[in-house]
Amino acid sequence: MNLLVTGAAGFIGSHFVRLVQRVRPTWNVFIVDALTYSGNESTMVDLLSAGARFFHARIEDRAAIANIIEENAVTHIVNFAAESHNDRSLQGSSFLTSNAFGVEVLAHLTKEYKLERLLQVSTDEVYGSIAEGQFYETTPIAPNTPYSASKAAGEMVCRAHWKAFQTPIVVTRGGNTYGPYQYPEKLIPFFTVRLLLGKKVPLYGDGSQIREWIHVEDHAAGILAALEHGILGEAYNVGDDNERENRETVQLLLAATGQDNALVKSIEDPRKGAHDARYSMNTAKLRSLGWEPKVPFDRGLTETVEWYKANTSWWSELLNNASYQDFIRQFYGKSLGADL
Ligand code: DAU
Numbered sequence: 001m002n003l004l005v006t007g008a009a010g011f012i013g014s015h016f017v018r019l020v021q022r023v024r025p026t027w028n029v030f031i032v033d034a035l036t037y038s039g040n041e042s043t044m045v046d047l048l049s050a051g052a053r054f055f056h057a058r059i060e061d062r063a064a065i066a067n068i069i070e071e072n073a074v075t076h077i078v079n080f081a082a083e084s085h086n087d088r089s090l091q092g093s094s095f096l097t098s099n100a101f102g103v104e105v106l107a108h109l110t111k112e113y114k115l116e117r118l119l120q121v122s123t124d125e126v127y128g129s130i131a132e133g134q135f136y137e138t139t140p141i142a143p144n145t146p147y148s149a150s151k152a153a154g155e156m157v158c159r160a161h162w163k164a165f166q167t168p169i170v171v172t173r174g175g176n177t178y179g180p181y182q183y184p185e186k187l188i189p190f191f192t193v194r195l196l197l198g199k200k201v202p203l204y205g206d207g208s209q210i211r212e213w214i215h216v217e218d219h220a221a222g223i224l225a226a227l228e229h230g231i232l233g234e235a236y237n238v239g240d241d242n243e244r245e246n247r248e249t250v251q252l253l254l255a256a257t258g259q260d261n262a263l264v265k266s267i268e269d270p271r272k273g274a275h276d277a278r279y280s281m282n283t284a285k286l287r288s289l290g291w292e293p294k295v296p297f298d299r300g301l302t303e304t305v306e307w308y309k310a311n312t313s314w315w316s317e318l319l320n321n322a323s324y325q326d327f328i329r330q331f332y333g334k335s336l337g338a339d340l
Helices: 011-023 045-049 062-072 086-090 096-112 146-165 187-196 216-229 246-257 297-310 312-319 322-339
Strands: 002-006 028-033 053-056 076-079 117-123 169-174 176-178 201-204 210-215 235-238 243-245 264-267
Touching (some): 011 216, 117 216, 187 201, 297 312
Parallel strands (some): 028 053, 076 117, 176 210
Protein backbone atom coordinates (compact mmCIF):
# COMPACT_ATOMS: atom_id res chain seq x y z
CA MET A 1 0.00 0.00 0.00
CA ASN A 2 1.20 3.52 -0.78
CA LEU A 3 -0.39 5.50 2.00
CA LEU A 4 -0.62 9.27 2.22
CA VAL A 5 -1.21 10.50 5.77
CA THR A 6 -2.11 14.17 6.07
CA GLY A 7 -1.59 16.05 9.33
CA ALA A 8 0.96 13.55 10.64
CA ALA A 9 3.07 16.26 12.28
CA GLY A 10 0.16 16.58 14.67
CA PHE A 11 -1.00 14.50 17.59
CA ILE A 12 -3.21 11.63 16.42
CA GLY A 13 -1.75 11.54 12.91
CA SER A 14 1.78 11.00 14.21
CA HIS A 15 0.64 8.14 16.42
CA PHE A 16 -1.19 6.59 13.48
CA VAL A 17 2.00 6.60 11.39
CA ARG A 18 3.96 5.16 14.34
CA LEU A 19 1.40 2.35 14.56
CA VAL A 20 1.46 1.66 10.81
CA GLN A 21 5.26 1.54 10.77
CA ARG A 22 5.15 -1.02 13.60
CA VAL A 23 2.34 -3.31 12.45
CA ARG A 24 2.34 -2.81 8.64
CA PRO A 25 6.08 -2.44 7.92
CA THR A 26 5.69 -3.14 4.19
CA TRP A 27 3.48 -0.08 3.58
CA ASN A 28 5.09 3.00 2.10
CA VAL A 29 4.11 6.07 4.10
CA PHE A 30 4.04 9.61 2.75
CA ILE A 31 3.27 12.51 5.06
CA VAL A 32 1.73 15.84 4.14
CA ASP A 33 1.56 18.55 6.77
CA ALA A 34 1.12 22.32 6.64
CA LEU A 35 3.19 22.72 9.84
CA THR A 36 0.77 25.22 11.31
CA TYR A 37 1.08 26.09 14.98
CA SER A 38 0.06 22.63 16.22
CA GLY A 39 2.05 20.58 13.72
CA ASN A 40 5.56 20.14 14.90
CA GLU A 41 8.60 18.78 13.09
CA SER A 42 9.99 17.40 16.32
CA THR A 43 6.90 15.16 16.56
CA MET A 44 7.89 13.42 13.32
CA VAL A 45 11.58 12.73 13.90
CA ASP A 46 11.16 8.98 14.55
CA LEU A 47 8.63 8.63 11.71
CA LEU A 48 11.04 10.08 9.17
CA SER A 49 13.95 7.98 10.40
CA ALA A 50 11.72 4.92 10.04
CA GLY A 51 11.28 5.74 6.33
CA ALA A 52 8.22 8.00 6.00
CA ARG A 53 8.69 10.76 3.40
CA PHE A 54 7.56 14.25 4.31
CA PHE A 55 6.02 16.90 2.05
CA HIS A 56 5.30 20.39 3.34
CA ALA A 57 1.91 21.33 1.86
CA ARG A 58 -1.65 22.24 2.72
CA ILE A 59 -4.44 19.83 1.82
CA GLU A 60 -6.29 22.72 0.15
CA ASP A 61 -3.44 23.00 -2.36
CA ARG A 62 -4.88 20.77 -5.05
CA ALA A 63 -1.89 20.98 -7.40
CA ALA A 64 0.61 20.13 -4.67
CA ILE A 65 -1.39 17.15 -3.39
CA ALA A 66 -2.06 15.93 -6.96
CA ASN A 67 1.71 15.94 -7.60
CA ILE A 68 2.42 13.95 -4.47
CA ILE A 69 -0.26 11.40 -5.39
CA GLU A 70 1.04 11.04 -8.93
CA GLU A 71 4.73 10.88 -8.15
CA ASN A 72 4.31 8.32 -5.39
CA ALA A 73 1.50 6.24 -6.89
CA VAL A 74 -0.56 6.84 -3.74
CA THR A 75 -3.36 4.29 -3.28
CA HIS A 76 -4.91 5.38 0.05
CA ILE A 77 -5.27 8.62 2.02
CA VAL A 78 -5.96 9.06 5.73
CA ASN A 79 -6.84 12.68 6.48
CA PHE A 80 -5.91 13.95 9.94
CA ALA A 81 -5.17 17.48 8.75
CA ALA A 82 -7.54 19.81 10.61
CA GLU A 83 -7.90 22.81 12.83
CA SER A 84 -9.17 21.19 16.00
CA HIS A 85 -9.40 23.44 19.04
CA ASN A 86 -12.91 24.55 20.05
CA ASP A 87 -11.67 27.55 22.02
CA ARG A 88 -9.79 28.93 19.03
CA SER A 89 -12.91 28.52 16.89
CA LEU A 90 -14.96 30.31 19.55
CA GLN A 91 -12.41 33.08 19.50
CA GLY A 92 -13.29 33.68 15.87
CA SER A 93 -10.80 31.72 13.73
CA SER A 94 -12.47 30.13 10.71
CA PHE A 95 -11.78 26.42 10.32
CA LEU A 96 -13.80 25.85 7.17
CA THR A 97 -10.89 26.15 4.77
CA SER A 98 -8.97 23.22 6.24
CA ASN A 99 -11.83 21.19 7.66
CA ALA A 100 -14.28 21.38 4.75
CA PHE A 101 -12.63 22.76 1.62
CA GLY A 102 -9.47 20.71 2.27
CA VAL A 103 -11.59 17.56 2.58
CA GLU A 104 -13.31 18.39 -0.69
CA VAL A 105 -9.94 18.65 -2.44
CA LEU A 106 -8.92 15.22 -1.10
CA ALA A 107 -12.27 13.72 -2.11
CA HIS A 108 -11.93 15.11 -5.65
CA LEU A 109 -8.39 13.78 -5.95
CA THR A 110 -9.45 10.37 -4.62
CA LYS A 111 -12.00 10.25 -7.41
CA GLU A 112 -9.75 11.70 -10.10
CA TYR A 113 -6.82 9.37 -9.39
CA LYS A 114 -9.10 6.39 -8.68
CA LEU A 115 -7.58 5.82 -5.26
CA GLU A 116 -8.73 2.75 -3.35
CA ARG A 117 -9.82 4.64 -0.23
CA LEU A 118 -9.96 7.97 1.58
CA LEU A 119 -10.41 7.77 5.33
CA GLN A 120 -11.70 11.02 6.81
CA VAL A 121 -10.89 11.41 10.50
CA SER A 122 -13.81 13.21 12.14
CA THR A 123 -15.09 13.69 15.67
CA ASP A 124 -17.94 12.72 17.98
CA GLU A 125 -18.58 16.46 18.33
CA VAL A 126 -20.50 16.44 15.07
CA TYR A 127 -23.37 14.87 17.05
CA GLY A 128 -23.56 17.75 19.53
CA SER A 129 -24.27 16.99 23.17
CA ILE A 130 -26.28 14.10 24.65
CA ALA A 131 -27.81 14.17 28.14
CA GLU A 132 -28.58 10.45 28.34
CA GLY A 133 -27.91 7.40 26.21
CA GLN A 134 -25.36 7.18 23.42
CA PHE A 135 -24.57 8.48 19.96
CA TYR A 136 -24.94 5.87 17.24
CA GLU A 137 -23.56 6.34 13.75
CA THR A 138 -27.17 6.91 12.66
CA THR A 139 -27.75 9.73 15.19
CA PRO A 140 -28.47 12.99 13.34
CA ILE A 141 -25.61 15.45 13.20
CA ALA A 142 -26.11 18.63 15.29
CA PRO A 143 -22.80 20.43 15.94
CA ASN A 144 -22.68 23.25 18.52
CA THR A 145 -19.39 25.05 17.92
CA PRO A 146 -17.82 26.56 14.81
CA TYR A 147 -15.12 23.86 15.09
CA SER A 148 -17.58 20.97 15.19
CA ALA A 149 -19.66 22.60 12.45
CA SER A 150 -16.56 22.68 10.23
CA LYS A 151 -15.92 18.98 10.91
CA ALA A 152 -19.58 18.23 10.16
CA ALA A 153 -19.19 20.18 6.89
CA GLY A 154 -16.21 17.96 6.01
CA GLU A 155 -18.38 14.92 6.67
CA MET A 156 -21.15 16.29 4.44
CA VAL A 157 -18.62 16.65 1.63
CA CYS A 158 -17.68 12.98 2.13
CA ARG A 159 -21.30 11.86 2.19
CA ALA A 160 -22.13 13.78 -0.98
CA HIS A 161 -19.07 12.38 -2.77
CA TRP A 162 -20.06 8.87 -1.85
CA LYS A 163 -23.65 9.42 -2.99
CA ALA A 164 -22.83 11.33 -6.17
CA PHE A 165 -19.72 9.54 -7.42
CA GLN A 166 -19.25 6.49 -5.18
CA THR A 167 -15.90 7.98 -4.21
CA PRO A 168 -14.52 5.35 -1.81
CA ILE A 169 -14.67 7.12 1.54
CA VAL A 170 -14.94 5.91 5.13
CA VAL A 171 -15.38 8.29 8.09
CA THR A 172 -14.31 7.77 11.71
CA ARG A 173 -15.70 9.83 14.61
CA GLY A 174 -13.29 9.87 17.50
CA GLY A 175 -13.84 10.81 21.13
CA ASN A 176 -11.65 13.00 23.33
CA THR A 177 -8.15 11.69 22.82
CA TYR A 178 -5.11 11.95 25.10
CA GLY A 179 -1.51 10.76 25.16
CA PRO A 180 2.05 11.88 24.36
CA TYR A 181 2.74 14.62 21.80
CA GLN A 182 -0.60 16.42 22.28
CA TYR A 183 -0.34 20.18 21.78
CA PRO A 184 -0.66 21.93 25.16
CA GLU A 185 -3.93 23.76 24.47
CA LYS A 186 -6.35 20.85 25.07
CA LEU A 187 -7.47 20.04 28.62
CA ILE A 188 -5.09 17.18 29.47
CA PRO A 189 -1.78 18.45 28.04
CA PHE A 190 -2.56 22.08 28.94
CA PHE A 191 -3.27 21.23 32.56
CA THR A 192 -0.37 18.76 32.74
CA VAL A 193 2.29 21.23 31.66
CA ARG A 194 0.91 24.00 33.84
CA LEU A 195 0.72 21.73 36.89
CA LEU A 196 4.29 20.55 36.25
CA LEU A 197 5.31 24.21 36.22
CA GLY A 198 3.35 24.85 39.44
CA LYS A 199 0.88 27.17 37.65
CA LYS A 200 -2.87 27.44 38.20
CA VAL A 201 -5.22 25.65 35.81
CA PRO A 202 -8.52 27.15 34.56
CA LEU A 203 -11.44 24.76 35.07
CA TYR A 204 -14.46 25.93 33.03
CA GLY A 205 -17.51 26.42 35.29
CA ASP A 206 -18.00 23.67 37.87
CA GLY A 207 -16.21 21.03 35.77
CA SER A 208 -19.29 18.82 35.59
CA GLN A 209 -19.12 18.35 31.81
CA ILE A 210 -18.54 14.77 30.75
CA ARG A 211 -15.98 13.69 28.18
CA GLU A 212 -15.37 10.16 26.92
CA TRP A 213 -11.60 9.73 26.88
CA ILE A 214 -9.68 7.35 24.65
CA HIS A 215 -5.93 6.76 24.56
CA VAL A 216 -4.33 7.93 21.32
CA GLU A 217 -2.92 4.46 20.54
CA ASP A 218 -6.42 2.97 20.80
CA HIS A 219 -7.79 5.75 18.61
CA ALA A 220 -5.06 5.16 16.01
CA ALA A 221 -5.77 1.40 16.04
CA GLY A 222 -9.49 2.12 15.49
CA ILE A 223 -8.67 4.23 12.44
CA LEU A 224 -6.46 1.45 11.06
CA ALA A 225 -9.30 -1.06 11.51
CA ALA A 226 -11.69 1.25 9.63
CA LEU A 227 -9.11 1.85 6.89
CA GLU A 228 -8.60 -1.86 6.33
CA HIS A 229 -12.04 -3.29 7.02
CA GLY A 230 -14.58 -0.44 7.13
CA ILE A 231 -17.46 -0.50 4.66
CA LEU A 232 -17.30 2.27 2.05
CA GLY A 233 -19.74 5.12 2.60
CA GLU A 234 -20.05 4.29 6.31
CA ALA A 235 -19.03 6.11 9.50
CA TYR A 236 -17.53 4.46 12.61
CA ASN A 237 -17.50 5.73 16.20
CA VAL A 238 -14.12 5.40 17.94
CA GLY A 239 -14.60 5.64 21.70
CA ASP A 240 -13.71 3.87 24.92
CA ASP A 241 -16.83 3.82 27.15
CA ASN A 242 -14.76 5.93 29.53
CA GLU A 243 -16.91 8.84 30.66
CA ARG A 244 -15.44 11.26 33.18
CA GLU A 245 -16.52 14.61 34.51
CA ASN A 246 -13.78 17.16 33.84
CA ARG A 247 -13.35 17.70 37.59
CA GLU A 248 -12.59 13.99 38.03
CA THR A 249 -10.00 14.07 35.23
CA VAL A 250 -8.44 17.10 36.92
CA GLN A 251 -8.18 15.19 40.23
CA LEU A 252 -6.31 12.40 38.42
CA LEU A 253 -3.96 14.96 36.88
CA LEU A 254 -3.31 16.56 40.28
CA ALA A 255 -2.40 13.13 41.69
CA ALA A 256 -0.14 12.27 38.74
CA THR A 257 1.69 15.61 38.92
CA GLY A 258 1.91 15.67 42.73
CA GLN A 259 -0.09 18.90 43.00
CA ASP A 260 -3.25 19.77 44.96
CA ASN A 261 -6.53 21.65 44.61
CA ALA A 262 -4.90 24.97 45.44
CA LEU A 263 -3.79 25.09 41.79
CA VAL A 264 -7.31 24.62 40.37
CA LYS A 265 -9.09 27.86 39.57
CA SER A 266 -12.77 27.66 38.56
CA ILE A 267 -13.42 30.32 35.95
CA GLU A 268 -16.58 31.55 34.24
CA ASP A 269 -17.22 29.13 31.40
CA PRO A 270 -15.78 30.80 28.26
CA ARG A 271 -17.73 28.38 25.99
CA LYS A 272 -21.07 29.45 27.47
CA GLY A 273 -24.02 27.88 25.57
CA ALA A 274 -21.66 26.17 23.13
CA HIS A 275 -20.15 24.02 25.87
CA ASP A 276 -21.33 20.47 25.20
CA ALA A 277 -22.37 18.86 28.48
CA ARG A 278 -21.73 15.23 27.60
CA TYR A 279 -20.41 12.98 24.83
CA SER A 280 -20.99 9.24 24.81
CA MET A 281 -20.66 6.92 21.82
CA ASN A 282 -21.78 3.42 21.05
CA THR A 283 -18.83 1.62 19.44
CA ALA A 284 -20.33 -1.78 18.56
CA LYS A 285 -19.97 -1.09 14.83
CA LEU A 286 -16.19 -0.62 14.99
CA ARG A 287 -15.81 -3.46 17.49
CA SER A 288 -17.50 -5.74 14.94
CA LEU A 289 -14.42 -5.17 12.73
CA GLY A 290 -12.26 -6.80 15.42
CA TRP A 291 -11.03 -3.62 17.16
CA GLU A 292 -11.21 -2.90 20.87
CA PRO A 293 -9.59 -0.26 23.08
CA LYS A 294 -6.85 -1.60 25.36
CA VAL A 295 -5.40 1.21 27.51
CA PRO A 296 -7.19 1.79 30.86
CA PHE A 297 -7.63 5.51 31.61
CA ASP A 298 -5.80 5.58 34.95
CA ARG A 299 -2.70 3.89 33.52
CA GLY A 300 -2.85 5.83 30.25
CA LEU A 301 -3.15 9.15 32.06
CA THR A 302 -0.31 8.40 34.49
CA GLU A 303 1.95 7.30 31.62
CA THR A 304 1.02 10.40 29.65
CA VAL A 305 2.00 12.65 32.58
CA GLU A 306 5.26 10.69 32.90
CA TRP A 307 5.91 11.32 29.19
CA TYR A 308 5.41 15.07 29.66
CA LYS A 309 7.75 14.97 32.66
CA ALA A 310 10.42 13.21 30.60
CA ASN A 311 9.98 15.36 27.47
CA THR A 312 10.01 18.92 28.77
CA SER A 313 12.09 20.12 25.83
CA TRP A 314 9.31 19.05 23.39
CA TRP A 315 6.68 21.18 25.09
CA SER A 316 8.71 24.05 26.50
CA GLU A 317 9.67 24.92 22.94
CA LEU A 318 5.95 25.15 22.12
CA LEU A 319 5.18 27.20 25.23
CA ASN A 320 7.84 29.73 24.22
CA ASN A 321 6.21 30.27 20.85
CA ALA A 322 4.83 33.82 20.47
CA SER A 323 1.54 32.74 18.87
CA TYR A 324 0.90 30.21 21.66
CA GLN A 325 1.52 32.91 24.25
CA ASP A 326 -0.77 35.30 22.39
CA PHE A 327 -3.59 32.78 22.37
CA ILE A 328 -3.21 31.96 26.08
CA ARG A 329 -3.06 35.65 26.96
CA GLN A 330 -6.11 36.55 24.87
CA PHE A 331 -8.22 33.58 25.93
CA TYR A 332 -7.29 33.28 29.61
CA GLY A 333 -5.86 36.72 30.41
CA LYS A 334 -9.00 38.07 32.07
CA SER A 335 -9.98 34.96 34.01
CA LEU A 336 -6.52 33.93 35.21
CA GLY A 337 -5.24 37.46 35.76
CA ALA A 338 -2.04 37.36 37.81
CA ASP A 339 -2.13 33.54 37.69
CA LEU A 340 -1.55 33.51 33.93
O1 DAU B 1 -14.61 14.84 21.36
C1 DAU B 1 -13.58 14.96 20.40
C2 DAU B 1 -13.02 16.33 20.48
O2 DAU B 1 -12.33 16.43 21.71
C3 DAU B 1 -12.09 16.66 19.32
O3 DAU B 1 -12.81 16.66 18.12
C4 DAU B 1 -11.47 18.04 19.53
O4 DAU B 1 -10.54 18.32 18.50
C5 DAU B 1 -10.78 18.08 20.86
O5 DAU B 1 -10.29 19.37 21.10
C6 DAU B 1 -11.73 17.67 21.98
O6 DAU B 1 -12.73 18.69 22.16
P1 DAU B 1 -13.07 19.29 23.61
O7 DAU B 1 -13.51 20.68 23.41
O8 DAU B 1 -13.94 18.38 24.39
O9 DAU B 1 -11.59 19.21 24.27
P2 DAU B 1 -10.80 20.18 25.26
O10 DAU B 1 -9.60 19.42 25.71
O11 DAU B 1 -10.58 21.52 24.70
O12 DAU B 1 -11.79 20.31 26.50
C7 DAU B 1 -12.18 19.19 27.22
C8 DAU B 1 -13.09 19.65 28.35
O13 DAU B 1 -12.33 20.39 29.29
C9 DAU B 1 -14.20 20.57 27.89
O14 DAU B 1 -15.40 20.26 28.62
C10 DAU B 1 -13.71 21.97 28.26
C11 DAU B 1 -12.85 21.71 29.49
N1 DAU B 1 -11.69 22.62 29.62
C12 DAU B 1 -10.84 22.74 28.57
C13 DAU B 1 -9.76 23.58 28.64
C14 DAU B 1 -8.81 23.71 27.46
C15 DAU B 1 -11.46 23.33 30.81
O15 DAU B 1 -12.23 23.19 31.80
N2 DAU B 1 -10.39 24.17 30.88
C16 DAU B 1 -9.53 24.34 29.83
O16 DAU B 1 -8.59 25.14 29.96
